Amino acid sequence: MLTTVSNKTSELQGKLITFMEEYIYPNEELYEKQLNAMESRWNIPPIMEELKERAKEHGLWNLFNREEGYGTTLSNYDYAHLCEIMGRSLIAPEVFNCNAPDTGNMEVLMKYGTDEQKEKWLNPLLDGSIRSCFTMTEPDVASSDATNIQSHIVREGDEYVINAKKWWSSGAMDPRCDIAIFMGKTDPHGPRHEQQSMVLVPMDTPGVEIKRHLPVFGYDHAPHGHAEIHFNDVRVPVSNLIYKEGKGFEIAQSRLGPGRIHHCMRAIGAAERAIELLCRRAAEREAFGTPLAEKGVIREIVAESRMEIDQARLLTLHAAQKMDQEGAKAARKEIAMIKVIAPRISLNVIDRAIQVFGGAGVTEDFPLAAHWANARTLRIVDGPDQVHLRDIGKLEFKKYL
Template identity: 75%
Template structure:
């Protein structure tokens, strides 16, 4: 039996559902139209800021933070239900200030930031006034093993000097981006998982160079986007170090546990909406003397989709609850399992919907192609399936032998 939502989460869920129907879904096309009408796609469409103001006024803001000082104080289990709803729309997470990578970066600052760092960077992020970047992945190494990272963070008196080539830094092209969290090596001779550190780099610091935009399956994801960034002899105050030298992996683990719940629940939201599209389309189209929805093969696709969605949701909620009860480290296996199961499921469901839509399904007239691209990308984000399969097997063997 599923654990019940808290009364606060239930109330927020109802408010969120209403807000999505009244404000978000009707304005998805407005957002796209405004984006296309702009001379510069890398400027924020006005409708986004208008919707953010409305969401904040409704109290639907910073829902992801479990710390009551900064957010709503919801558990991971409670927030997971809300995250799924937001995941149904590509524009929704930002409207509620629950968009990656800002969520993870805010969590890092809440957990590990100094009071000075929180004042300077966390507060404007919490207000939705600025955006941020997380720079970890590198083009020259297999970054699924983060110990491969070659970026250098060297102490020089009261400063650190950063030299790094990073890519897939989400949000770097956003005109509101003002701060990056950069992961690199402070001591290449230390113990394997104590070599790396994370440091705050203001985006206007001399030497920070956005080299190029990186599209995903042809989608530019403007005005947010992804980029390759070079950090060339970038100097920042020593006080910008997060938690301390050699603590990078510790921070990463604290950041990624809840973040993977968010990714998976958003994927489930996309799958739910794709299934709704599938059923409506099948009911509106006729081929070979009957509606598509009445054909056995289509009904089998609908049934398979429902089975897979429910399985992925239950597994993800179980992982969220275990994080709440025992911490992210104890839930490592469950987190790895959902990171594989949810994107795989979403790809299956979205692909079935695309098939029912035919050529329209791969067009930009409907969101299915973009959903598919996001779901496929999620199998790489925060570690590829193969890494998580390895971890699941290792933990399972350890438990049994």
């Protein structure tokens, strides 16, 4: 596999690293202070919009894009290197308009949206003036199997009528969230993978009700947040259908491939920051007469962490490169493998860093605890480990049987 990047990507890496050091890390604490000082934690800290404008000025905007005609065009392999850098901070992806679920939603609209849908929803998303959510997961079924969803999309004349309960709709709490991509069944009796469709639902449509906010290990992830949403006789025009009826599962699969690369590289970035914090902490702290960095047990966990991070990175870059060259279907096993490996390794490294930090590691004085909680959810997001392990085993057996 390739181990180098294009000149274009190398230049963006340098600019991104500099931007992170000059603007992101120094403002993480200010972001939290502003958020806590606001009338509601569901308001936007001013520093976020300031940073976004700076990112635009530096040409670090919409870096995720792979489609021609929408600015920066990078392969999955090239973007993966940038995604890792952004993953070192939990506020960074939004600063560069590379935050989930917006990136996946924009990719869907770029690939499948009509001209009208692009004008109304894609362009504002690309500009960063609105946000979006993706509503697929449901509380009453095992949503790791997307064909399980029970949401109803019924056509009545020139409208679709939607009834459903959805949850873990990330970004739905954000006051800027104007549009949802909704996945439900238009043909419950059709072929298993052709029953579902995707429809655009403006969040201010009558019948759209945010029932509650869902914290993650106690973190509210404000002002982004995760929500349970009920759709009660929601009516939208038929023109809000994305692509064609019965193509919802296909669209979801095309969306998830690149998204898993993004998640995994961000997790590796979080692990890189953790090992950096671990080493700096160990170098400046002393226990039982010598610096922690001189103790064999510390050097051993640093070595284990470095080996694991580099393994996960190489495997993820390999998956990204295979997807670029042969398509997501051909890279199915590699994508499943990284979706298991990257979060595991990120958790391992962050946990070791927390152990070295001691009590400080579980406070909000350092980013380790928040990164740990985020990495732990990745073992469920976009399919739990067990689903991916099943697929890896099945695909491996195919080579021999």
